[in-house]
Amino acid sequence: MPITYTNCGLALSGGGARGIAHIGVIKAMEELGIEASHVSGTSMGAVIGSFYAVGLSTGAMVDFFRKINLFSYKNYARKMPGFINPLVFEKFLRPCFEKDDFSSLKRKLYIATTNLLTGKGEILTDGQLIKAIMASASFPGIFAPVELNNQLYADGGITNNYPVGVLKPHCDFIIGSYVSPLKTISKKELKSTMSVINRVFHVLMYNLEEPYFNDADIFIMPEGLSNVQLFNLKQVDAIMEAGYTAASAAIKNYSRQKME
Secondary structure, three states: OOOOOOOEEEEEOOOHHHHHHHHHHHHHHHHOOOOOOEEEEEOHHHHHHHHHHHOOOHHHHHHHHHHOOOOOHHHEOOOOOOOEOHHHHHHHHHHHOOOOOHHHOOOEEEEEEEEOOOOEEEEEOOOOOHHHHHHHOOOOOOEOOEEEOOEEEEEHHHOOOOOOHHHOOOOOEEEEEOOOOOOOOOHHHOOOHHHHHHHHHHHHHHHHHHHHHHHOOEEEOOOOOOOOOOOOOOOHHHHHHHHHHHHHHHHHHHHHHHHO
16 A cells, blocks of 8 residues: 655655665665655755655666766866866756755755854855855865855765755655665775775764664665765666565565555
8 A cells, every 4th residue: 555644755865876875775666656745855864865856767767877977077177176076966966856945845845964164064044056065065175166156065974975854844754765885894904095985984884874774764775786886877777676576675665664
């Protein structure tokens, strides 16, 4: 039986390329008759959440990521604090939206960002949409910060990588999709300075977010994503399938328990 609630929320974490698993989660929801009225997202979760909020099909979402080459020399930042200028992706995002404004969306969307000037996390819900998406996805050190409303914003994952809390006052049922699992690693995987820094950042982020996993009625953390490199978009189908498989199982298990 479909899970029906007046206000259903969908929280989508950040996680780079692993976030493509969120598409599989949405596909499973649609096949099982679940529609979210409110969506929150961080970084890649903000990108896919915006696609869902505007009504893009899961097939169109997958095609979007198949066509993007993140590290093309054409995307390199010039005279900016980052390797890649995030605003070059506006040309890819703009055709996905009839209007560059939150008001044009079919579902309520909450985008988590980090304001670098105040040092605080912010949830954007109105105004310019595309810049808000790119701000949330501007991974520090790789993408230059995004200027919006005279403020500088960077990746929402710095302060809120799993924005489930913003949905709680508005939704009576929440599905959470988290794509940055923490696995035990070997000593040989920590041989470089960068590998240690990345590990520390990941451990810190995961432990800050874990207490909020239970805030979702259905929590989904797909298996097999730990080895997916942060910016590797060459495994789109496999990553999506991991999300689909995990979401289908979690939703069916929840429905089964409710019927018992």
